Amino acid sequence: MRVVSWNIHWGCGKDGRIRIHAIIDVLRKLNPDVICLQEVASNHAELEGNANANQFRQLAGAFGGYQPVIEPTSEIYQNNMPRQFGNMLLSKYRINQVHRYLLPWPPDPNSPAGMPRGLIEAVIDAPGGKVRVLTTHLEYYSPVQRMAQVRHIKYLHWEACERARIFQPDPTMDPPYQLGFRPGSAIYCGDFNFTPDSPDYQELIAPDDSIALPLVDAWRLRHPEIARAPTAGLHGFKWPERADCFDYFFLTNDLASRVTEVEVQSETAASDHQPIVLDIA
Template sequence: MRRIGVLVLVLLSFFAVAPASAAPRPVTLRVLSYNIHTGIGSDGVLDLERTAGTIRAAHPDVVALQEVDVHWAERSEFRDQAHALARLLRMRVFFAPIYDLDPLTPGAPRRQYGVAILSRLPMPHTENHEITRLSTQEPNPVPAPAPGFAEAVVVARGVAVHVYATHLDYRPDPAVRAAQVADMLRIMGPGPALLLGDFNATPDAPELAPLWRKLTPAPTGPTYPAGVPAQRIDYVTFSTGIHVRSATVPATLASDHRPVVASLVVTSGYLG
């Protein structure tokens, strides 16, 4: 039933942006993935406007963000960072919380932390999926399903692309990341599709190997730490039907990570 609903929404978007006689043609997308470290730069300064400036300078059509606070804590001044960045960048936004907790004071908004997808293009369908997680909010956590795997259908000139944003487990033990990879591959539907995010593992990590049988990572250099990057742990990856024109890792200290930017060409599409 979910797929039928997506089909209807995408069809409506298609006919809104293209003539009835038009067929999907190659579409260029500029995408960015960025762990924004809740707007705190490598200098320890909270500056969400600086984060927005870094994103704006890349001129992306679609953005995947990790470590986004929404009324979460004093560290980010309890701001709704997802919608604040959307306003600053004049983009649509879908926020997918990993954690959704009661406020610290009665009557305040709920405290949320997670990932977000921003888009200049229509997003007729969005969904927050569950994958395996090891909570950082519980004293004795065990791996269990939890939300925070974001999906948005983005429509560009009649071509529907499924965009997924993720933030994988950071711990040295790869077991949870391996489970998360399996979960994501199970959830992701037929292409074209993009998987963007902080994988917390280098490309040669065994737990990422199943991804590379389905997806191709854009060719970039190290992304972490931002000052002198030594590890490639942030990715733009894409399915068949999508090709990369260029990919870069812009130098910036607006976070403890550097963003990944890629210019892609979608050469095949589908409606639904």
């Protein structure tokens, strides 16, 4: 199974023009089974390059063989029209459950800017068995909010692992309760807006005393002796000031032995972030 995660910067390249077809071309060449995207926009003409088109619809149409799941965490109405901005997941494999979570957004007087952040979870029938694939885009400006979001993700992970331990599907229950099995095994990916030396990173992978399956950084698992490839700051974009890593794959340790490759596709300048690729046997 190949999973690609990419903050697409609403398709705005280094020339300030929106070319969503360039995003689509890169994704098609990578040939993923699951696509996880952040910063997808709809009806946002004021964004650089004019993101007025419904990119959720464009991307779903471009990958007709995939099942799309959208999560516009920011939805602001102007003239009764929703301006949407958020995450999207597309899966070639069958999805049998979807859960959408709004992450904490505690008031931070030191950082009045910001927007709601969310997490998509899809339970996918992958070739190696059911797995939860989750994608997110955490707060950038406020360390307080970002840490709260990291801790909530850890809580949701514990909750899923505990439910997997105690819950058995019951086909005799009313249809809304017939969720089927939801495993603890999971792949978390996205733009976490922290660097590998940050306390947020350490908090996410820190072991605890719960029954939750430990999370491991797929890059360090596959490339323990290689410097981490930057996922932003390439190709002359204004942000960030220097190239660094903001985008990751974290997975439960029961999947660790199945990881065959993790890499950053550094060639494309279609976004201010680079696509990251995870291959699992």
